[in-house]
Amino acid sequence: MARATVRAADDFFPGYARSFSGIGKERGWRPVSRAHFDALLGPTGALIVGDPETVAEKILHLNESLGGISRLTFQMSVAALPHVKLMRAIELLGTRVAPLVRTELASGTAEAPLDETRVEFDEDKIGRIVNDVRDQAHLNARRATQGKYE
Numbered sequence: 001m002a003r004a005t006v007r008a009a010d011d012f013f014p015g016y017a018r019s020f021s022g023i024g025k026e027r028g029w030r031p032v033s034r035a036h037f038d039a040l041l042g043p044t045g046a047l048i049v050g051d052p053e054t055v056a057e058k059i060l061h062l063n064e065s066l067g068g069i070s071r072l073t074f075q076m077s078v079a080a081l082p083h084v085k086l087m088r089a090i091e092l093l094g095t096r097v098a099p100l101v102r103t104e105l106a107s108g109t110a111e112a113p114l115d116e117t118r119v120e121f122d123e124d125k126i127g128r129i130v131n132d133v134r135d136q137a138h139l140n141a142r143r144a145t146q147g148k149y150e
Contacts, residue, residue, distance in 0.1 A: 001089040001097070005041075005050035012049050013037050015080030048074070052096035059101055 002008035013034060021031040040047040044065075048058045063069050074093070076086060 001050065001052065001055055001092045002085070003051055003092075005054045008050050009038070009041060011081060011085060012047075012079040016047075016078055018080065019078050052092050052100060055093075056097050056100035056104070059097070060104055 002011060016037060017032040017034075020029075023029075024031060037047075039045060041049055043058070043061055048055055048062075050058070059072060062072070076089060081089070
């Protein structure tokens with residue numbers, strides 16, 4: 001996720017293509033093209049990539065299409081984003097996307113109810129997760145420079 005959808009897609013594509021083209025090579029799939037990737041970004045596509053508003057709209061669309069969802073997992077590591085961009089994306093999820101989704105659901109205009117009893121957008125928890133991930137990344141970087149990285 002980034003402030004602009006085009007930027008988010010441009011940042012996400014290289015790592016995604018590398019990862020899924022590698023998997024595809026083992027399974028007999030063609031390499032991932034940018035056109036295929038872009039198709040996955042559309043309203044009914046499998047990827048949730050974009051600016052906060054686009055991501056919130058896609059979550060709400062999935063919620064409506066599936067008759068209500070109780071959870072959503074973001075697999076963000078597949079893109080191999082630089083650490084700072086990954087942390088910014090996590091921050092945007094908590095500070096921009098979550099409030100947009102909550103507001104839409106609270107307004108009653110969402111087509112299907114999100115099971116809010118099972119979905120947590122706890123800003124303190126997100127902050128702790130961001131700090132834990134940052135600390136682990138720093139530890140891994142130190143281990144790598146010392147030859148102790150596993």
